[in-house]
Amino acid sequence: GENVEQHPSTLSVQEGDSAVIKCTYSDSASNYFPWYKQELGKRPQLIIDIRSNVGEKKDQRIAVTLNKTAKHFSLHITETQPEDSAVYFCAASPDTGNQFYFGTGTSLTVIP
């Protein structure tokens, strides 16, 4: 089955700096890669996703890049703000089947 690794497990940045979280996956059949944000005590919520036919996707301060050959994808947050502080999860999923494989999460702290 799929194995998704996520790094780092914790990340602290100064407000205004950029944050980068990286994930690798093992199954070449995976072609949907969402990122979820989970604030303390809340549910995970989708913030951005990318499919394997696209190399990069951007939504305001958030961007995701995908290197399908190397089997890794990354989340980039620019101009970080304190409200970006949360746990971020990457995931990988094939188009067929019902399986979502989540990474182990990154706890991001943005220091004002």
Place this chain on the structure above:
Amino acid sequence: DTAVSQTPKYLVTQMGNDKSIKCEQNLGHDTMYWYKQDSKKFLKIMFSYNNKELIINETVPNRFSPKSPDKAHLNLHINSLELGDSAVYFCASSQDGTGGNEQYFGPGTRLTVT
């Protein structure tokens, strides 16, 4: 109007008891899931149902039994609760089971076994 709802939000019970968590989605989705999130925040899939049929059953003790009376509901029943069952349990749904669709999570149920 909540998309995915779970009850109860908190559940405190003693070892050996049997308890149930209910989940409902009003999104018209075909697929529903149960996840367990432990104290280290790992999100692990437990079950997946597509149109009331069990699709995924990860390595979960058979004390855990999901039940889907219709495609809008997926309940989780746990027998003989153990200390290690303490976690937050999230229900989720997606449009269909093809895997390439956003999962919508419920608010979670924090289960504490004493």
